Amino acid sequence: MPFVARPALEKVEAPDFDLEKTLNSGQVFHWTAHGPGFAGTIDEIPVYVEQRGAELWVTPGQGAQVRRHFALDHPMTDIVASFPDDDALRAAVDFGRGIRIIRQPAWECLATFLTSALKQVPHIRAVSLAIRRRYGRHLRLDDLELYAYPRPAVLAQASLDSLRACKLGFRAKNLLAAARMVAHGELDLDAIRHLPLEEGRSRLGRIPGVGPKIANCVLLFAYERLEVVPVDVWIHRAVSQTYLRDQKRRTAELAVQAFSERFFGPYAGYAQQFLFHHWRMTYRKGGR
DNA sequence: CGCCAGGCGAAAT
DNA sequence: ATTTCGCATGGC
Structure with a gap:
């Protein structure tokens, strides 16, 4: 069987982000697991996204789109610090760490x-x-x-x-x-x-x-x-x-x-x- | 079989 | 001004 090289992916820094949790948090419903990552669309652009630690590896040329769509710029430290300090919310934040509220069309x-x-x-x-x-x-x-x-x-x-x-x-x-x-x-x-x-x-x-x-x-x-x-x-x-x-x-x-x-x-x-x-x-x- | 699901809108109180 | 019901469909 001939070896088919996968096209190179583009790297996007994604600290404090969890792709799988975000896609399964009831905001968006069309992404499907594909190999080690997920395939979906951002508006009418087809995109593959794969998480490796604190990095995303995405379809070449779509780094900026992915970064914006998944709201990687949201100030999560400030957001969490703004919450009331109680056990229930702390437990939920800990459980859901890495979830972003994404920017949907x-x-x-x-x-x-x-x-x-x-x-x-x-x-x-x-x-x-x-x-x-x-x-x-x-x-x-x-x-x-x-x-x-x-x-x-x-x-x-x-x-x-x-x-x-x-x-x-x-x-x-x-x-x-x-x-x-x-x-x-x-x-x-x-x-x-x-x-x-x-x-x-x-x-x-x-x-x-x-x-x-x-x-x-x-x-x-x-x-x-x-x-x-x-x-x-x-x-x-x-x-x-x-x-x-x-x-x-x-x-x-x-x-x-x-x-x-x-x-x-x-x-x-x-x-x-x-x-x-x-x-x-x-x-x-x-x-x- | 019964019950519920990332509700809404019309009908009944 | 609020509370109650019917609405399609599917999974447990």
Whole structure:
């Protein structure tokens, strides 16, 4: 068998970063393990990333993209130092050390979380990959076949039935409506980046299927509003059982959000991410 | 079989 | 102004 040389990879310094944890922390759902690394897309660029200690070795020419996408410039020491000092959060930060809140393309992030309602992470992943394969631009990277997330204009012309074939269930009509809003110029995703937080929340909330939780996911994972706390079932459990034990009744999601964004401070979104990952990995059924 | 999943929106209180 | 239910699908 002839020896086929792998193309050289480009080195990126990545101190205090953990690629595997970051990709499995419920932010992004399309990367797949490939050899010692992972293959995926950053917007419409196919990329291979492999971690060796405190370095990433990536597809040549994509070092700057990778560095930006995985937010390797986030000041993690300052972020952790800004948190309240308590056992639960310290344990979560220790458990999740190396996780970054990555900078996702806005449409891809919005569309993916639109399909996340009442689904488990592996299901979101399966749906995301099915949509990419069916509608996304085909990208080749050496021997790898990758697919970009389809642009709004493409999904806007999809039929409801073909979307449903991707196991979207009741979420299909919301994805279609959102794609049409963006494609028809009724929703300007670029404009939201520069809006005040509450205005951004309200704009996103006009999209059918986008309530407070999904709006907050998009604000945190795509618009880098690191002070925002999306409240899902795990964060609700973690925060209410850790910090709101004296409450007699179940605290409403919006109240948990308000408490968390005040209590955890300017990087509350990061605190949320550490708690989410720790609780999900610790308490999920059959958890590793 | 029953229960739950990185929720939302309409209906009922 | 809040609480309760239905919604598709799949894994345990």
